[in-house]
Amino acid sequence: MAGNGNANKLDRRQFLAGVSTALIISGAALIHPAEAWGLEVKNLTPETMRTLIKMARDIYPHDRLADRFYAVAMKGYDEKAGSDAATRAMLETGVSTLDELARKKHGVTYADVDWEAERVALLRQIENDKFFQTVRGGLVVSLYNQKDVWPAFGYEGESASKGGYISRGFDDITWL
Amino acid sequence: MAAKFNLTDDTIVVIIGSGAGGGTLANELAQRGIKVVILEAGPRHEIEDFVNDEWESFGQLAWKDMRTTAGSWKVHRDFPNLPAWIVKAVGGSTVHWAGASLRFQEHEFKTRTVYGAIQGANLMDWPITLKDLEPYYAKAEDKMSVTRTNGIPGLPGNNNFKVLAAGAAKVGYKQVHTGRMAINSQPRGGRGSCQQIGFCFQGCKSGAKWSTLYTEIPKGEETGKLEVRPESHAARIEHDAAGKATGVVYFDKDGKQQRQKARIVCVAGNSIETPRLLLLSESSRFPNGLANSSGQVGRNYMRHMTGSVYAVFDKPVRMWRGTTMAGIVTDEAANNPQRGFVGGFEIETLSIGLPFMAAFLDPGAWGREFTSALDGYENMSGMWLVGEDMPQESNRVTLDPAAKDKWDLAVANVHFDDHQNDIAMRKYAHKAGSAVYEAVGATRTFPTPPYPSTHNLGTCRMSENPRDGVCNKFGQTHDVRNLFISDGSQFTTGGAENPTLTIVSLAIRQAEYIADEMGKKNI
Numbered sequence: 001m002a003g004n005g006n007a008n009k010l011d012r013r014q015f016l017a018g019v020s021t022a023l024i025i026s027g028a029a030l031i032h033p034a035e036a037w038g039l040e041v042k043n044l045t046p047e048t049m050r051t052l053i054k055m056a057r058d059i060y061p062h063d064r065l066a067d068r069f070y071a072v073a074m075k076g077y078d079e080k081a082g083s084d085a086a087t088r089a090m091l092e093t094g095v096s097t098l099d100e101l102a103r104k105k106h107g108v109t110y111a112d113v114d115w116e117a118e119r120v121a122l123l124r125q126i127e128n129d130k131f132f133q134t135v136r137g138g139l140v141v142s143l144y145n146q147k148d149v150w151p152a153f154g155y156e157g158e159s160a161s162k163g164g165y166i167s168r169g170f171d172d173i174t175w176l
Numbered sequence: 177m178a179a180k181f182n183l184t185d186d187t188i189v190v191i192i193g194s195g196a197g198g199g200t201l202a203n204e205l206a207q208r209g210i211k212v213v214i215l216e217a218g219p220r221h222e223i224e225d226f227v228n229d230e231w232e233s234f235g236q237l238a239w240k241d242m243r244t245t246a247g248s249w250k251v252h253r254d255f256p257n258l259p260a261w262i263v264k265a266v267g268g269s270t271v272h273w274a275g276a277s278l279r280f281q282e283h284e285f286k287t288r289t290v291y292g293a294i295q296g297a298n299l300m301d302w303p304i305t306l307k308d309l310e311p312y313y314a315k316a317e318d319k320m321s322v323t324r325t326n327g328i329p330g331l332p333g334n335n336n337f338k339v340l341a342a343g344a345a346k347v348g349y350k351q352v353h354t355g356r357m358a359i360n361s362q363p364r365g366g367r368g369s370c371q372q373i374g375f376c377f378q379g380c381k382s383g384a385k386w387s388t389l390y391t392e393i394p395k396g397e398e399t400g401k402l403e404v405r406p407e408s409h410a411a412r413i414e415h416d417a418a419g420k421a422t423g424v425v426y427f428d429k430d431g432k433q434q435r436q437k438a439r440i441v442c443v444a445g446n447s448i449e450t451p452r453l454l455l456l457s458e459s460s461r462f463p464n465g466l467a468n469s470s471g472q473v474g475r476n477y478m479r480h481m482t483g484s485v486y487a488v489f490d491k492p493v494r495m496w497r498g499t500t501m502a503g504i505v506t507d508e509a510a511n512n513p514q515r516g517f518v519g520g521f522e523i524e525t526l527s528i529g530l531p532f533m534a535a536f537l538d539p540g541a542w543g544r545e546f547t548s549a550l551d552g553y554e555n556m557s558g559m560w561l562v563g564e565d566m567p568q569e570s571n572r573v574t575l576d577p578a579a580k581d582k583w584d585l586a587v588a589n590v591h592f593d594d595h596q597n598d599i600a601m602r603k604y605a606h607k608a609g610s611a612v613y614e615a616v617g618a619t620r621t622f623p624t625p626p627y628p629s630t631h632n633l634g635t636c637r638m639s640e641n642p643r644d645g646v647c648n649k650f651g652q653t654h655d656v657r658n659l660f661i662s663d664g665s666q667f668t669t670g671g672a673e674n675p676t677l678t679i680v681s682l683a684i685r686q687a688e689y690i691a692d693e694m695g696k697k698n699i
Contacts, residue, residue, distance in 0.1 A: 158375075
């Protein structure tokens with residue numbers, strides 16, 4: 001992800017355009033002013049990538065995790081879309097279908113549906129489709145396997161180089 | 177020091193696989209001056225190569241070659257091409273096993289007699305008894321430095337164990353301790369003591385846990401009688417006109433086909449690959465696969481009744497700190513049909529890291545119900561439930577009619593359906609396990625379904641009568657005198673206990689038999 005150079009130049013209209021998502025589309029990039037990062041989208045449309053990131057949070061919602069972790073988790077699909085036309089078509093079509101369902105029910109695209117529960121209800125309609133299965137199956141690894149995510153869950157990761165826990169609290173429970 | 181043998185040398189014993197069965201057998205034979213070649217499909221990673229990272233380690237160690245599945249088990253739906261989580265590397269699954277080393281109970285060698293006829297179950301008494309195996313259990317425990325045997329103290333209990341022990345005491349369980357583990361609580365056998373690193377499944381970074389990789393195999397190599405050939409994938413066992421095994425065709429690390437001559441062939445590829453290799457070795461003389469006149473090769477596939485219970489508390493546990501399998505409750509291990517099922521089960525602590533918890537807590541689940549469980553990860557405690565499952569003829573490893581591996585060999589298809597007894601036991605065990613945690617204040621419990629199998633058993637079972645099974649009480653196949661089954665495939669039934677100690681004990685016993693028979697020129 002790039003730095004926050006573009007974020008300051010965005011005007012008020014652009015901010016208001018993204019109603020229920022903090023992610024703003026600027027050319028081929030996604031900008032997250034609040035978290036101060038940008039993501040260049042190379043192979044998918046930026047709208048598709050924005051929807052995939054929203055969808056990622058709706059699939060595995062953790063309120064303590066910032067959007068950037070979901071963006072990192074989904075970035076691989078943009079890369080894969082560059083080398084694999086079938087993947088790109090599946091993702092673009094999948095998002096269109098999801099947006100179509102959202103428009104029918106709520107009159108707006110998926111990413112602009114206000115409530116998580118309403119978006120989840122749309123996802124339940126497609127949860128057995130290859131598109132959803134692929135996104136969820138990849139996400140369960142690409143989200144939770146980020147080392148930067150682990151502290152939010154208290155997980156400490158690698159321990160051998162620190163001598164294990166023999167002197168670092170393997171039996172420090174006190175509340176029993 | 178390690179030997180180097182000629183491909184045309186037909187005086188050697190060829191062992192396929194280097195895990196608990198193959199690795200132990202190889203060293204035991206080498207110590208007796210017998211020449212051995214191990215063909216190991218996987219590469220040789222040493223302790224320094226292991227990584228404390230679940231997915232990276234999975235990529236390094238796991239058997240990921242194509243397999244297919246069938247049947248009503250949930251693994252078929254959730255992990256259609258990963259029926260088992262076992263290792264493809266020198267040391268086999270002793271690289272990633274947890275270390276629990278329990279003897280079978282007496283009745284578990286004679287389940288047909290004790291349990292009676294159970295509909296749909298292909299129960300049979302083993303051709304050996306606990307008494308027959310006891311001297312070898314003792315040798316194995318000494319070799320592996322099992323805690324609570326040979327005067328070796330138990331391991332200290334970690335946080336996950338303390339939660340289990342407190343809950344178990346509250347519900348009235350009496351037999352609760354930190355296990356009989358092949359993990360050093362003090363230096364022994366040239367290995368140091370446990371540093372409570374965690375990541376036992378990812379290869380022990382301190383070497384405190386017994387693995388053939390850095391015990392049996394180097395000891396065997398030191399004799400000058402053992403050669404290990406990593407990245408050597410056995411494709412076929414050949415035989416002569418008299419029906420005697422003559423050698424093994426394999427693909428070497430460069431993908432080149434080789435043929436190693438042999439006086440004796442021992443198969444120890446774990447209970448999926450072992451029957452696959454026998455089936456792939458069919459010939460005009462053995463049209464249904466080698467050593468398969470009984471039709472039992474690949475049948476009676478067992479994976480233990482398994483399940484887990486994870487529980488969230490209102491305060492931190494940090495279960496990942498220290499040994500993965502840090503303690504045991506054995507009160508439910510006996511056969512007590514009043515519970516609504518035959519056989520018993522063990523309750524053993526288990527912890528997995530956040531990445532694997534996300535993948536295995538409730539495979540396929542998503543949304544807030546699921547993620548709120550993971551939000552409680554730091555406050556989570558975990559146990560594994562492992563019990564005897566019923567052998568069924570239709571639970572079976574066969575050759576997939578369509579899928580081929582990179583050598584164009586038919587891959588294994590694993591079909592599995594739970595028996596009613598397995599289902600009843602799991603239901604009871606999930607309740608019993610949840611009760612342990614609720615007794616010490618769990619706010620939420622998760623009865624977690626089985627993972628891909630780690631205990632694969634029974635696909636070349638031992639039998640007294642050649643009509644009923646594949647091998648005799650020494651693992652020697654009924655049909656081919658110089659062909660042996662040397663892994664958990666031999667198990668007639670599965671017992672409730674983690675199988676490694678029994679596999680090692682059988683391998684020690686088999687080595688004695690092979691050396692004796694070779695001396696008498698019987699094979």
